[in-house]
Amino acid sequence: MKLGTRIAACLVMVLMLAACGAKEESGRVQIEFFQNKPEAKGSFDALIEKFNQSQSEIKVVQVNPPDAETVLKTRVVKNDIPDIIGMGATDTYSLLAQSGIFMDLTNNPLLSQVDETYVQMLKDVAGMDEVTGIPYSTNANGVMYNPEIFKELGLSVPKTWDELLATAQKAKDAGIIPFYFTYKDDWQTVLPFNALASNLEGIEFYMDRRGGTVTFAEKYREIAEKQLALMDYGHGDNFGKNYADGNRGFARGESAMYIQGTWAIPEIRKANPDAPIGFFPLPTGDHPEENKLISGVDTLLAISEDSKHKEEAQRFIQFLLEPENSKQYITEQTLFSTVEGVTQDDPAVAELLPYLERGQVIDFADHYIPAAVQLNSVIQSFLQNRDIDGYLQKLDTEWDKVADRR
Amino acid sequence: MNKRLMPYYLMTVPAVVLFFVFLTLPALQGVYYSFTNWNGFGDNFDFIGFKNYINLLKDGNVGNAYWFTFKFAVVVTILINIFSLLIAMGLNARIKARNFLRGIYFLPNILSVLIVGYIFNYLFSNVFTIWGQNLGIEWLSTNILGSEQHAWIGIVVVAVWQGIAYNTILYLAGLQTIPQTLYEASNLDGANRWQEFWKITFPLIAPFFTINMVLAMKNSLMVFDQIVALTNGGPGRATQSISHLIYTGGFEGGEFAYQSANSVIYFILIATISIVQIRFLQRREGDM
Numbered sequence: 218m219k220l221g222t223r224i225a226a227c228l229v230m231v232l233m234l235a236a237c238g239a240k241e242e243s244g245r246v247q248i249e250f251f252q253n254k255p256e257a258k259g260s261f262d263a264l265i266e267k268f269n270q271s272q273s274e275i276k277v278v279q280v281n282p283p284d285a286e287t288v289l290k291t292r293v294v295k296n297d298i299p300d301i302i303g304m305g306a307t308d309t310y311s312l313l314a315q316s317g318i319f320m321d322l323t324n325n326p327l328l329s330q331v332d333e334t335y336v337q338m339l340k341d342v343a344g345m346d347e348v349t350g351i352p353y354s355t356n357a358n359g360v361m362y363n364p365e366i367f368k369e370l371g372l373s374v375p376k377t378w379d380e381l382l383a384t385a386q387k388a389k390d391a392g393i394i395p396f397y398f399t400y401k402d403d404w405q406t407v408l409p410f411n412a413l414a415s416n417l418e419g420i421e422f423y424m425d426r427r428g429g430t431v432t433f434a435e436k437y438r439e440i441a442e443k444q445l446a447l448m449d450y451g452h453g454d455n456f457g458k459n460y461a462d463g464n465r466g467f468a469r470g471e472s473a474m475y476i477q478g479t480w481a482i483p484e485i486r487k488a489n490p491d492a493p494i495g496f497f498p499l500p501t502g503d504h505p506e507e508n509k510l511i512s513g514v515d516t517l518l519a520i521s522e523d524s525k526h527k528e529e530a531q532r533f534i535q536f537l538l539e540p541e542n543s544k545q546y547i548t549e550q551t552l553f554s555t556v557e558g559v560t561q562d563d564p565a566v567a568e569l570l571p572y573l574e575r576g577q578v579i580d581f582a583d584h585y586i587p588a589a590v591q592l593n594s595v596i597q598s599f600l601q602n603r604d605i606d607g608y609l610q611k612l613d614t615e616w617d618k619v620a621d622r623r
Numbered sequence: 624m625n626k627r628l629m630p631y632y633l634m635t636v637p638a639v640v641l642f643f644v645f646l647t648l649p650a651l652q653g654v655y656y657s658f659t660n661w662n663g664f665g666d667n668f669d670f671i672g673f674k675n676y677i678n679l680l681k682d683g684n685v686g687n688a689y690w691f692t693f694k695f696a697v698v699v700t701i702l703i704n705i706f707s708l709l710i711a712m713g714l715n716a717r718i719k720a721r722n723f724l725r726g727i728y729f730l731p732n733i734l735s736v737l738i739v740g741y742i743f744n745y746l747f748s749n750v751f752t753i754w755g756q757n758l759g760i761e762w763l764s765t766n767i768l769g770s771e772q773h774a775w776i777g778i779v780v781v782a783v784w785q786g787i788a789y790n791t792i793l794y795l796a797g798l799q800t801i802p803q804t805l806y807e808a809s810n811l812d813g814a815n816r817w818q819e820f821w822k823i824t825f826p827l828i829a830p831f832f833t834i835n836m837v838l839a840m841k842n843s844l845m846v847f848d849q850i851v852a853l854t855n856g857g858p859g860r861a862t863q864s865i866s867h868l869i870y871t872g873g874f875e876g877g878e879f880a881y882q883s884a885n886s887v888i889y890f891i892l893i894a895t896i897s898i899v900q901i902r903f904l905q906r907r908e909g910d911m
Contacts, residue, residue: 287874287875290663290877291874312662400769400858401766401768401769401854401857401858402855403857403858403859453764453765454748454752454765454769455769456765456766456769457747457748457752457766457767458748458769462749587877588877589872589876589877591684591871591872591876594856594858594859594860594863597857597858597859598771598858598859598860601771601858601859602771602859614683618681618682619876621678622675622678622881
């Protein structure tokens with residue numbers, strides 16, 4: 218069977234060629250840094266360059282593919298896990314952490330350098346006692362507003378839910394779009410939901426929901442009503458505009474407010490470098506002192522359990538955590554640092570700082586909802602058909618169905 | 624081994640091996656996983672028998688996706704065939720710049736579906752709406768893709784626009800097999816245009832009609848790229864096709880095994896529909 222051996226030889230060749238992809242450079246240990254934020258590629262490139270030049274033993278290479286979370290999952294299937302993984306503290310992180318692919322960092326000295334609040338957040342998201350990631354940067358979600366329009370109309374920053382609606386009404390009466398909704402992208406519909414759900418029912422709700430002792434139908438009616446109430450203050454085509462349209466529109470001063478995350482600021486400034494931007498947490502109730510800012514881990518750094526270079530990976534993370542480098546990163550990305558003493562000086566987010574300093578923050582509610590529930594599309598559909606009972610019931614049935622399939 | 628057969632083996636065996644390794648094997652693996660509760664990664668999973676299939680039947684989202692996909696496929700198949708036959712007849716007539724026009728009409732097929740989708744996405748949200756506002760037409764002044772009731776129309780428009788090109792070429796090929804003498808003879812008998820079409824043209828291109836119906840149906844049942852680029856299944860799940868559901872549920876939702884079961888059913892369905900269609904339409908060809 219000469220032919221058979223020939224084919225076998227060909228296949229072996231192909232496999233070998235594929236395996237020859239990444240080899241270590243002479244004398245230097247090469248480690249792979251995989252991260253999921255396309256916006257941050259440039260910032261990390263600069264930091265990696267600096268790290269690689271600072272010493273001669275380790276060389277870090279960045280990988281930042283499109284649709285990174287999916288790519289990461291397929292690489293996990295192939296047992297080809299990057300040495301260091303940078304990603305958000307989402308349900309995907311929770312799934313991966315529970316599958317045991319990350320190194321346990323519970324008593325690691327690296328953890329002592331970052332804010333305790335966010336370490337706890339990682340534990341809550343993953344539902345585990347071990348810590349498998351180091352929170353690196355955090356974001357905030359609230360209401361962006363245009364200070365110039367506010368000044369013109371004599372408006373002040375609202376502190377309660379009623380004031381928020383009153384402010385929106387005044388803008389509407391003056392012929393200005395109160396909120397620029399960008400609900401063609403379904404993930405945008407989740408932003409007000411996060412603020413309302415986390416503040417009004419808290420994250421404990423999800424622990425109870427996992428245990429099956431509460432339902433959305435019992436607890437989420439007020440949240441649903443307030444989600445709908447906001448819809449009266451959009452523009453004419455709330456479901457026809459997407460995130461990019463919204464950033465452009467707000468940058469041009471088309472609306473007074475814009476419910477958004479801090480991550481949009483660099484995008485808005487791309488459209489208009491001088492765009493006036495202010496930021497306040499979405500008021501959800503009657504007591505301003507109880508209102509918390511929604512803030513979650515934007516990027517956490519995890520090390521692969523299978524990595525042969527754990528020591529080197531930790532050295533790189535240590536480098537990233539140095540105040541100077543952390544500062545450089547958050548300044549370019551308008552995020553917040555988890556490192557003690559590193560502050561965000563951007564005037565656009567100045568009003569949010571007191572909340573972060575006091576620790577008056579709470580995590581995104583949707584980080585606790587399994588991705589298979591597809592919360593985004595459930596909310597997007599609800600805001601169109603305005604059926605509160607159907608919506609709450611849908612959340613419960615979807616949750617139970619997914620739990621049943623796991 | 625017979626010396627004379629050697630070249631044939633040399634040509635077919637690699638193809639068979641490649642086909643088996645890259646297509647058949649993954650498909651079989653998919654069937655295997657559909658009986659487990661694997662989430663797509665990690666090593667631990669159990670066999671759960673037909674539980675995934677039973678859950679599929681109970682899942683309203685799955686029913687919704689199948690219903691949407693069938694409606695969509697039927698509408699698109701009919702529209703594509705009507706328009707591409709008309710265009711093919713136009714391009715087959717004695718007109719100026721015939722070859723140039725044939726090239727132009729084929730262009731949509733060359734462009735990437737995703738790029739076309741993103742261009743149309745922009746048109747729907749930022750161009751048509753402005754026309755609508757300026758002309759005072761209400762239904763045009765909001766983005767059609769943002770409406771639960773009407774978003775599917777937007778996708779149909781793009782799918783038809785792009786799908787026509789390929790089927791037009793097939794119909795053109797078919798039209799060129801018809802001998803001109805038949806038309807000359809019918810002219811002498813005094814047949815009108817309408818009779819000419821139904822008595823000569825359409826029966827003689829019947830095999831092409833069959834293949835175009837089957838291809839258009841299969842392609843629109845598998846619709847994916849257009850949906851990703853235009854609505855991403857939204858608003859809500861109003862435009863979620865089966866393949867989009869399998870992708871989002873399986874990869875983003877981490878329910879690999881569950882959606883594997885869905886894709887097994889989906890595969891059986893598409894195969895059945897295609898076979899039934901071919902059987903039915905070929906019998907019709909014989910009758911004509």
